[in-house]
Structures are given as C-alpha cells and as structure tokens.
Amino acid sequence: MKYLAKKPFVVVFVLTxxxxxxxxxxxxxxxxxxxxxxxAGLAVILSPRKKKIKTQTGEKTQIxxxxxxxxxxxN
Numbered sequence: 001m002k003y004l005a006k007k008p009f010v011v012v013f014v015l016t017x018x019x020x021x022x023x024x025x026x027x028x029x030x031x032x033x034x035x036x037x038x039x040a041g042l043a044v045i046l047s048p049r050k051k052k053i054k055t056q057t058g059e060k061t062q063i064x065x066x067x068x069x070x071x072x073x074x075n
Contacts, residue, residue, distance in 0.1 A: 005063040005072045008048045015043035 004011055019039035029035040048065040061074040 002072060002074075005048060005065075006074065008050070008063075012043050012047045015046055016040050019043060 016036075016039050019042050020036055023029055023035045023039060027035075029038075046066055048063050051062045051064070053060050053062050059075070063072040063074065065072075
C-alpha cells in the first residue's frame with residue numbers, strides 16, 4: 001500500500017483505464033471523449049489525497065484514501 005501511496009499517478013491511471021473499460025462494456029457510450037472524461041473525473045475523485053502536516057518532529061506527509069481506514073504517514 002505504501003508503494004501506491006507514494007505514487008498516486010499510478011492509482012489515477014489504473015482507475016481511469018478501469019472505468020473506461022467498464023463504461024465501454026456496460027453502458028456502451030458511443031462518444032469516447034465523454035466516457036474518458038467521466039472516467040477521469042471519477043478517478044480523480046477516488047484517488048489518494050496528500051496533505052502536509054506539521055508535527056513536533058517536523059513536517060510529515062499524510063495520505064488519505066477512500067479505501068483505507070487509517071491514513072498513511074510518510075517521512
């Protein structure tokens with residue numbers, strides 16, 4: 001999970017491709033640009049969020065995600 005937390009662009013890419021294939025198979029959207037736009041929007045909404053938090057030991061990066069119960073701390 002920490003690998004995905006450090007590289008959120010991988011998560012966005014995989015989610016976008018998954019949604020594109022899902023929409024193409026189930027909804028049969030004829031205009032591919034509309035399907036890709038909706039897929040990219042959903043992928044951005046569901047992607048991990050990074051936030052800088054100041055603690056007594058210095059700054060840490062907190063990563064929260066819809067699919068995780070507890071946040072991941074880096075640094």
